[in-house]
Amino acid sequence: MADKRPIDDVTGIETTGHAWDGIEELNTPLPRWWLWTFYATCVWGLVYVVLYPAWPMVSGATAGVLGYSTRAEVAAEIERVDLSNAALTESLATVDLAVLDRNEELHRFAVQAGRSVFAANCSQCHGAGAAGVRQSGYPNLLDDDWLWGGTMEEIAHTVRHGVRNEDDPDARYSEMPPFDWLEEQDLVATAEYVRSLSGLDHDAAAAAEGAGLFAENCTSCHGEAGLGMREVGAPNLADAIWLRGGSSEEIVAQLVAPRHGVMPPWGGRLGEAEVRAVSAYVHGLGGGERQVGE
């Protein structure tokens, strides 16, 4: 039997009997356990196919008898995390926001959770860095200028009910009437006066003329010194921040046809704890105000 096997003359090693152009292939057998390992992987693969999702179908894949899915695993993981955070979430939903920062653990939890809530729900308008978009009238949340108040509780109210929407009766609401009936030069004079309030370059003569017009038409909401009034969402005109622009032309445009920002109410969409979390996050971006009396 053995002599029937072709042997290579030079090496003395058995050949496979295959020859190409006179070159014969030596037979160097692989270890048998490799073969068994290969069979073992086949068995493993078959078992896997039975147990786990495997074959792609038109929609979805074969389910596998274990009913495993990565989606369900993620859901379970989220549920597990939610469960482990349940106590913190519960406290956050009921805590007095004025004293939240006294509870370091809860405050840190709120800010971290709020960061995610903000990224998912708020960054579309206010920007990922919360700097707002001035051209579109989305306010900058980093500065210390607040239309509706900058304490954590006031921010939470704004988040919960929104601004000038028709879905929530408690929404922040204000409306500046159009002053399109004023003469062009009166509009410019008023704008020049407004610029003088915050110390910008202005035409002194026109501003003096505009002072009377301002006192007559604007002080009921913006106050005599133009410092604004948060109760009615009237912006401070004497500071350096201009949501709609601070040039004379931009002020005139806002006088003639005021633009009003709208923000949806988030109270129905986010849970109370999430509303408070995102408020704590925004409050900690650099402009948050302390509760009066603290």
Place this chain on the structure above:
Amino acid sequence: MTDAPALFAAREPIFPRRVAGRFRTLKWAILWVTLGIYYVTPWLRWDRGPNLPDQAVLVDLARRRFYFFWIEIWPHEFWLVAGLLIMAGLGLFLFTSALGRVWCGYACPQTVWTDLFLWVERRVEGDRNAQIRLHHAPWNARKARLRATKWTLWLLISAATGGAWVFYFADAPTLLRDLATGRAAPVAYATIALLTATTFVLGGFMREQVCIYMCPWPRIQGAMMDPGTLTVGYRDWRGEPRGRGGVRRQAVAEDVGSAATARYGAAASKEVAAPRTARDGAVLGDCVDCNACVAVCPMGIDIREGQQMECITCALCIDACDDVMAKLDRPRGLIDYLALDDRPPVEPGETADVRPYAGGWSPAPAWRHVLRPRTLIYTAAWAAIGVALLVALFVRPEIAMTVSPVRNPTFVTLSDGSVRNAYDIRLRNKHGEARTFHLALTAPDTLRIALEGTDALTVEVPPTATHLQRVYVTARPQDPAAGRERTGFRFWVEDLADGERAHRDTIFNGRESFDERTGNAG
């Protein structure tokens, strides 16, 4: 059509014979030292103070810390470990180019544990011949008893191997208690089970198959050897033609003499007996074809066939052959550590006996093989990295501070016209107790610093933790930095406990060319 050739071959069992000698002794010493280090290390204690583990070597995966005696490595310092791995790689290059596969032969865990298992096997079943007899014997009570004893001992060693491994990843005494009482983490039991299984199978049954078919090192190391590399080889010019009885070539003794003198001193080059001829009249070399080198080989090869991929250079064939040569009163070293270019420029069939090393040729001394440009370059690179790592280790700051300026947006205008920049500062406290850090800045122009969430300028960082603090830097409207595009300044941090300070330079962004107050460019 002849029989189809067998494309798969079963493992040929190997029964290496016991051998004693200088290399066997060295290997035992290395075995006990390496195993000793492996088993003892996790139990060494090292006091680091409160809140820190007192285990000398600990890989704390959960908290992402690596402790090695006085060194503590955090994840951001993991490049130090990368440097160690590069050194390990270069060290392997160095050893391989100088001494061939010494790693495989002496230090590789596969070799060490296989040696240990072979030792157990011989204690239970006897030496080579007894093992072969037992292998071919039919199953009976004695065979079953011996096999069961051997496997039980192997399993115990395997369990101890896996068991020791997990102690590197948790406090050893605590983990041992938890393991014993069944309260340890499932991953600990799983790891022990896995390593027990692999040790048992790889050391007991796979053995040389691991080296030949599973391990990449033989290929890589083989490629790193060159003709000047010392490795285990057979002096065929001295040994051939092999045979029993007969005449030994006189001149062989001479050329061996010169080589042996060069390497081992005058004592090795003693005169040998007069030439003898084999029964058929041929003149023979020193090899008596006793097969001792083959019988002791744990890889089951014949070193006389030359360099082979299977050879792990365990040097046991040297011991075996030296033993035989001593009995025959021939010089040692027929099989020896030698380099390919030690081979004299004569063919075995040639009359080397009349012109030993013609042309004044003689093999290079051992130090010439070890000290070559190639090995010196490896040594230099290895040492340079080592020194660089040591320097980096000892000059790394105790206070680790990173400053990342917030660039979305680059600056914020406040209601009074001030310009504010924000920075995320990470402070690492490597001490075992909480530390308070004071933050300050120095700037060419007036800049003011404030911390989010506190009116103070101090931050308390918990023990062995990193703290992220948002810091605001503000320039008033009239300050030059407010209007300038960029202003460089320096953050300072001081550890109030020991007064150590550190600093980072960064940039303050002014209003640039964009006037946000009016919204007008330029």
